[in-house]
Amino acid sequence: MRDDYPRSLEILEIEKEAKDLFTVFVKNTLDGFVPGQFVMVWIPSVDEKPFGVSYLEKDRIGITFEVKGKFTKKLAGMKKADIIGIRGPYGIGFPDPDSSTIVIGGGCGVSSLAPLMEKVKKSNSIIGARSKDMLLFRNRFEDAHFTTDDGTFGKKGFVTEILEEKLSALDKVSQVFCCGPEIMMSRVIEICKKHRKKCFISMERYMKCGFGVCGQCMCGDKVVCNEGPVFESKDVEGNPEFNHFAKD
Amino acid sequence: MITIKSDFLGMKLSNPLILASGIMGISVGSMKKIADNGAGAVTIKSISKEERLGHNNPTMFSFGDVFMNAVGYSNPGMIEAKKEFSDIDRIGVPVIGSVIGTKADDFVAVIEELKDIKFDAIEIPLSCPHTPGFGVLAGQGTPEATYRITKAVRKATRLPIIIKLSANAPDLTIVAKAAEKAGADAINMGNTHGPGMRIDIDSGKPILDFKVGGISGPAITPVTVRCVYDIYESIKIPIIGTGGITTGRDAIEMMMAGALGLGVGTGIYYRGFDVFKKIANEMKDWMKKKGHLSLKEIIGVAHEG
Numbered sequence: 382m383r384d385d386y387p388r389s390l391e392i393l394e395i396e397k398e399a400k401d402l403f404t405v406f407v408k409n410t411l412d413g414f415v416p417g418q419f420v421m422v423w424i425p426s427v428d429e430k431p432f433g434v435s436y437l438e439k440d441r442i443g444i445t446f447e448v449k450g451k452f453t454k455k456l457a458g459m460k461k462a463d464i465i466g467i468r469g470p471y472g473i474g475f476p477d478p479d480s481s482t483i484v485i486g487g488g489c490g491v492s493s494l495a496p497l498m499e500k501v502k503k504s505n506s507i508i509g510a511r512s513k514d515m516l517l518f519r520n521r522f523e524d525a526h527f528t529t530d531d532g533t534f535g536k537k538g539f540v541t542e543i544l545e546e547k548l549s550a551l552d553k554v555s556q557v558f559c560c561g562p563e564i565m566m567s568r569v570i571e572i573c574k575k576h577r578k579k580c581f582i583s584m585e586r587y588m589k590c591g592f593g594v595c596g597q598c599m600c601g602d603k604v605v606c607n608e609g610p611v612f613e614s615k616d617v618e619g620n621p622e623f624n625h626f627a628k629d
Numbered sequence: 630m631i632t633i634k635s636d637f638l639g640m641k642l643s644n645p646l647i648l649a650s651g652i653m654g655i656s657v658g659s660m661k662k663i664a665d666n667g668a669g670a671v672t673i674k675s676i677s678k679e680e681r682l683g684h685n686n687p688t689m690f691s692f693g694d695v696f697m698n699a700v701g702y703s704n705p706g707m708i709e710a711k712k713e714f715s716d717i718d719r720i721g722v723p724v725i726g727s728v729i730g731t732k733a734d735d736f737v738a739v740i741e742e743l744k745d746i747k748f749d750a751i752e753i754p755l756s757c758p759h760t761p762g763f764g765v766l767a768g769q770g771t772p773e774a775t776y777r778i779t780k781a782v783r784k785a786t787r788l789p790i791i792i793k794l795s796a797n798a799p800d801l802t803i804v805a806k807a808a809e810k811a812g813a814d815a816i817n818m819g820n821t822h823g824p825g826m827r828i829d830i831d832s833g834k835p836i837l838d839f840k841v842g843g844i845s846g847p848a849i850t851p852v853t854v855r856c857v858y859d860i861y862e863s864i865k866i867p868i869i870g871t872g873g874i875t876t877g878r879d880a881i882e883m884m885m886a887g888a889l890g891l892g893v894g895t896g897i898y899y900r901g902f903d904v905f906k907k908i909a910n911e912m913k914d915w916m917k918k919k920g921h922l923s924l925k926e927i928i929g930v931a932h933e934g
């Protein structure tokens with residue numbers, strides 16, 4: 382029988398990663414977590430929201446989040462030994478990467494890809510952000526490709542330009558994993574199609590239950606929390622709501 | 630040939646399994662998915678006059694057989710709903726429109742606003758246990774209020790009306806009779822139970838943000854069976870048994886107690902979107918084993934002799 386309630390855990394540490402980006406660490410109690418899956422994070426008496434896992438270690442997990450509104454502000458202000466609840470893991474994650482998988486993250490989307498970036502060839506990770514101060518994991522993945530929209534770090538421009546170059550240059554790319562703004566992901570899908578590479582993307586929609594009951598996270602005919610959040614590109618191509626519409 | 634085809638309020642159903650309101654029923658896309666997974670009919674998430682944000686998360690969780698929720702009737706309101714449900718034909722099975730209100734006039738206003746949507750029936754829940762202003766918390770489940778609201782709704786629509794009751798009612802058979810007398814065409818028995826509460830013992834806080842929530846899932850099946858059994862003897866209009874149905878065995882049992890229709894909500898959580906196909910197949914397997922050819926041979930048999 383299933384048990385899906387938040388398991389309360391003490392915060393081990395909160396670290397600042399970049400401007401408005403923090404990582405909260407708690408004990409790893411997740412059974413068989415696959416990167417790309419997500420958890421529901423509960424702050425008692427505040428709210429409960431979905432997040433990916435950015436550090437997947439034997440004893441602890443890290444959740445990297447961007448401060449946006451009420452929930453993430455509150456989380457950023459919490460201290461070691463404060464209690465949060467974790468429910469999950471939920472959804473379908475990425476397939477197993479091999480070393481010739483390319484992993485591309487834009488903005489906060491990098492966080493749920495980080496455990497995969499640890500597994501692929503170092504130069505096969507592409508990380509982008511608007512600006513240097515918002516760039517994630519500059520030190521964690523020193524040999525990755527970095528892009529910033531304003532050119533303050535790495536290459537000036539978009540992650541998709543590096544992907545084009547890499548796919549045009551070398552043949553040995555098995556597949557592409559991607560997480561970021563939908564406009565970026567739909568561009569990645571186009572590029573992969575042109576180069577005939579398999580592509581998997583991770584989608585975000587407003588979530589409540591996280592386990593396929595409330596219907597809140599629908600994107601066209603897809604139940605994102607349950608049939609995703611990771612989809613192979615062919616399963617979202619032609620979806621009228623992908624890159625067009627999201628319920629709040 | 631064994632058949633589980635069902636004729637319910639003029640709807641020709643491929644099977645008696647009906648998606649319960651509030652589970653996946655928020656869009657045409659989500660209900661089409663449920664229809665494609667074998668439901669005989671679907672019910673939309675309840676719609677109110679104004680938009681409602683509902684309660685904060687956590688709005689639902691489970692402890693084994695116990696499923697708890699306090700969604701708080703979040704819905705986009707009748708104006709948006711009219712757009713969302715404009716092409717319900719696409720769903721491919723009959724669709725029941727669920728309408729809520731804080732007073733009789735509100736139910737009527739929503740029904741009028743949605744009159745061009747091709748619903749096959751209207752369901753009126755008077756029984757939610759965790760939303761202030763609605764259902765049990767607003768006294769809508771008393772015999773008097775049930776009569777008054779049903780009467781008002783009866784005047785507002787020609788569609789079949791289903792009144793959804795709460796197992797909590799101390800005078801359940803009287804409430805069911807009041808609905809029948811006021812013109813209801815069927816009873817849905819019933820909504821979630823409780824409300825209940827669970828507290829996280831490390832933080833000392835109730836888990837649901839609204840603190841209390843309705844209970845559904847396999848844990849409530851015996852209460853639903855008893856309630857269906859009780860009201861079957863006191864009314865003539867058909868009953869949808871809703872509450873805990875998860876397997877073909879539960880479905881057959883509910884029919885033996887007197888249900889003609891079978892509501893399935895939380896069963897999706899326990900067995901997936903295709904719980905409808907699974908239950909239908911389990912019903913047919915059992916009927917085959919017992920030599921039954923149609924559901925008529927099963928409905929209400931627990932009352933015989």
Ligand SMILES: Cc1cc2nc3c(=O)[nH]c(=O)nc-3n(C[C@H](O)[C@H](O)[C@H](O)COP(=O)(O)OP(=O)(O)OC[C@H]3O[C@@H](n4cnc5c(N)ncnc54)[C@H](O)[C@@H]3O)c2cc1C
Nearest residue numbers: 419430431432433446447449450451452453585586587588
């Ligand atoms: C599968 C999945 C994985 C995610 N992983 C991460 C992650 O690793 N790091 C991270 O920073 N963020 C992640 N998010 C987004 C994160 O849930 C929101 O940033 C967070 O809920 C914002 O809450 P808030 O109260 O601070 O902001 P608000 O002001 O309430 O909202 C800001 C924006 O966040 C989004 N949002 C708010 N609530 C939800 C919700 N319940 N479900 C989905 N989106 C919501 C909406 O787009 C909203 O416009 C993920 C979302 C999903 C669906």
Ligand SMILES: Cc1cc2nc3c(=O)[nH]c(=O)nc-3n(C[C@H](O)[C@H](O)[C@H](O)COP(=O)(O)O)c2cc1C
Nearest residue numbers: 649650651675698754819820845846872873894895
């Ligand atoms: C998450 C959730 C949301 C619900 N929302 C509604 C609703 O909007 N309107 C309604 O009449 N019933 C609602 N219900 C009650 C169900 O329709 C059903 O009556 C109840 O859950 C018992 O059946 P089950 O055990 O098959 O789920 C909701 C139940 C759940 C679990």
Ligand code: FES
Nearest residue numbers: 589591596598606
């Ligand atoms: S979040 Fe509830 S169905 Fe996906």
